[in-house]
Amino acid sequence: MREHPSSRVDFRSDTVTQPTAAMREAMANASVGDDVLGDDPTVLALQDRVAALFGKEAALFVASGTMANAIALRTHTSPGDEIVCDRTAHIYRYEGGGYAALCGASVALVNGEHGLMTPDQVRAAIRKAEGSGGHYPNGQLVCVENTANLGGGTWYSVQALDAIAAVARELGCATHMDGARIFNASVASGVDVARLCEGYDSVSICFSKGLGAPVGSVLVGSKSFIQQAHRWRKMFGGGWRQAGLLAAACLHALDHHVERLGEDHRRAQQVAEALNRLEQFSVDLSTVQSNMVYVDCRAPANEVLSTLAAHGIDVLDTGAHRFRIVCHLHITDEDVNRLIDVCRTQWPVDA
Ligand SMILES: Cc1ncc(COP(=O)(O)O)c(C=O)c1O
Known part of the structure; x- marks a missing residue:
């Protein structure tokens, strides 16, 4: 589900979600x-x-x-x-x-x-x-x-x-x-x-x-x-x-939004495995158990953030060499593939 008023992909947190049209209708009719x-x-x-x-x-x-x-x-x-x-x-x-x-x-x-x-x-x-x-x-x-x-x-x-x-x-x-x-x-x-x-x-x-x-x-x-x-x-x-x-x-x-959380978990797993294959990044896969991925990076996290941001992708830095990716209601398979493609292109060396 997209329903987000921006072409940027926001992986910073699951708190960034905006009410869908159906949710707004339910609110209006309450x-x-x-x-x-x-x-x-x-x-x-x-x-x-x-x-x-x-x-x-x-x-x-x-x-x-x-x-x-x-x-x-x-x-x-x-x-x-x-x-x-x-x-x-x-x-x-x-x-x-x-x-x-x-x-x-x-x-x-x-x-x-x-x-x-x-x-x-x-x-x-x-x-x-x-x-x-x-x-x-x-x-x-x-x-x-x-x-x-x-x-x-x-x-x-x-x-x-x-x-x-x-x-x-x-x-x-x-x-x-x-x-x-x-x-x-x-x-x-x-x-x-x-x-x-x-x-x-x-x-x-x-x-x-x-x-x-x-x-x-x-x-x-x-x-x-x-x-x-x-x-x-x-x-x-x-x-x-x-x-x-x-x-x-x-x-x-x-x-409407409980059962679908499994999709977020599946996407987080996909991101974690793909990034962990690149030399630039490492993810402790044992910790990827729900919708979040904490990624360690060789380059300073702020450099990685700027590169991703220049490609319309936002993630959250959580340390000098660490950042966080969260999958949520507005993140689609297409968004996940876009993130993985940008990472593969910008930091192409396999681990
Ligand atoms: C585990 C946990 N507890 C509590 C909160 C607080 O929620 P809120 O931001 O709505 O105050 C958060 C927010 O991210 C959280 O991750």
Whole structure:
């Protein structure tokens, strides 16, 4: 599907997608109310549907993935608590230090492999205030990211997720899943989202990434968790009014943009294998498990970016010799072939 108002091919992120004509029509036709007063029917329909889909009691529609995570962290923790996550986790790297500023929490970082922690690593990272003579912060929350963005779009097996949740429970910690790309994890692993999230107290789900909605994330959890989350959303300035316009885009995405994620994964694999054959580039193929490809390059990444940009192709630099390619709703087979052809022509030597 193209439906993108440009002849450039944008591989920087799956957040660049624009609402399709059909999605815009669904938005235009949405019934709306005042969500702060709790009577926007489309928001209510989205929340009910997502809660049921994820096997949780309740859901809350919010503006962004960062807001969903921030509300979840704040709801689960109190100042002086500690959050366990991988060292590459989005909540640690890219959310403005919200865990510190908004929650007053510290973070215990785990050195996972490609963004994925093991149950033993999680166990070793949890420090409890009780019994420490007042020395330790209170390990209160374990947070997994699935798929793991900086890990390469890697995903956890359901067994690993269950085992991490069991360790957290045993040691008195709550569990949160940053499921910004949980549907990618589900399509890639063939395990349905409710099962993946079974052991987790809360899950944040983004609709503005691979699912192609313009705005919006949903946080799911128990009724009492979502009641508290609702209060934090208000305090964070996230109470909104006729949000049904946006919820309609998310409902449309659930109907039309979930199954197709497999196409993004297939294209990412094709790009990864083709670039890895060229001497200029190398890709750790074991990490290419969903819609992302992190590419190491011999030349400085900014030079590679300029060359590709001159051919109408945009990618994202993520290091001095590293860049990222993401396949999404607007990327076609033709776009993938165009990228591969440009790379073969510009850097023709085989590895
Ligand atoms: C894993 C992960 N979590 C959360 C977010 C935050 O989403 P948003 O940009 O909507 O705040 C992102 C954004 O890319 C992400 O990759």
